[in-house]
Amino acid sequence: MSSANGNLTFIDKNTTLQPAIQTWKLYLRDQNKSMYTVKAFEGDLKLLSTFLPADKTIGGITTNDLQHFLEWVNNGRGKNIPCSPKSLSRRITTIKSFFNWLFSNARIPMDPAEKILQKSVISPLPEVLTDDEQILALAAAADLTEQEHADTRPYALFKLLLETGIKKSECLNIRLQHIDEGDPQNPFLFVRYSEVKDRNKERKIPLSPAWIQFSKRYIHQYKIEDFVFPWSPRRLEYILEDISKAAHLEKHISFSMCRWTGALNDFRKGVDHDLIRQHLGISKIQWREIVMKLQQLDQNTGRSI
Secondary structure (H helix, E strand, O other): OOHHHHEEEEOOEEEEEEEHHHHHHHHHHHOOOOHHHHHHHHHHHHHHHHHOOOOOOOOOOOOHHHHHHHHHHHHHOOOOOOOOOHHHHHHHHHHHHHHHHHHOOOOOOOHHHHHOOOOOOOOOOOOOOOOOHHHHHHHHHHHHOOOOOOOOOOOOOOHHHHHHHOOOOHHOOEEEHHHHHHOOOOEEEEEEEOHHHHHHHEEEEEOOHHHHHHHHHHHHHOOOOOOOOOOOHHHHHHHHHHHHHHHHHHHHOOHHHHHHHHHHHHHHHHHHHHHHHHHOOOOHHHHHHHHHHHHHHHHHOOOOO
């Protein structure tokens, strides 16, 4: 077997779960899966190994075994530990991926997880800002730039998040060189990633000339030379919370709220769906759930008259 599939030389149908799990863990790392994904998948399979007899071989695991395991975790594992729909869905994904990998590499004679039905999960609707709340928040952020101890950060940060819908991590990585003003009427932000595995998320997002103009004032005040927002994640969260308080909003403005609000704004403006997807930096598969939520938010969220 190739190294791309881990060292499967000593894995066969008579192997117990633990050695197979460790081999699959190495395989996932070779595939550049994030440490969080590997840890979650490994935890799911270790849970399976505690449910099954210690001497159970991978070739002896049946579809009934897996169904009983999923019922066990879904019913609290005998300890009244609730399993959320999202966790159950991930555990099914883990099981199906693991046994498909073993079967595809001829380590087991049949795939016991093939007939296990995946349970798709749509998480609750995110919280967004209404049109009126956006107006109040932008006005409050603008007021903070005119006070005795003027602070241009709230407006620069909040307006950028609404315009681009970027994530917190992406915001923290913006450098001055990522802002292109080559065409003054059509500036854009280039979202960059240092890790090769994340290069597919890189993209160009339009910026308004108004934000560019204001950013010059912000950059001058804080003498920005490299990273556009050279503060800790927590500091930026506090800045957004300051806007919430200044605008007297009951909602607590967050990066996620701004991301969803920005996407909803574009959705309501009739921006091409594929363009919204590209601006968010998500796959076509992820977009299926996102667009369903945007449709619901469009119906449920108030607009200005």
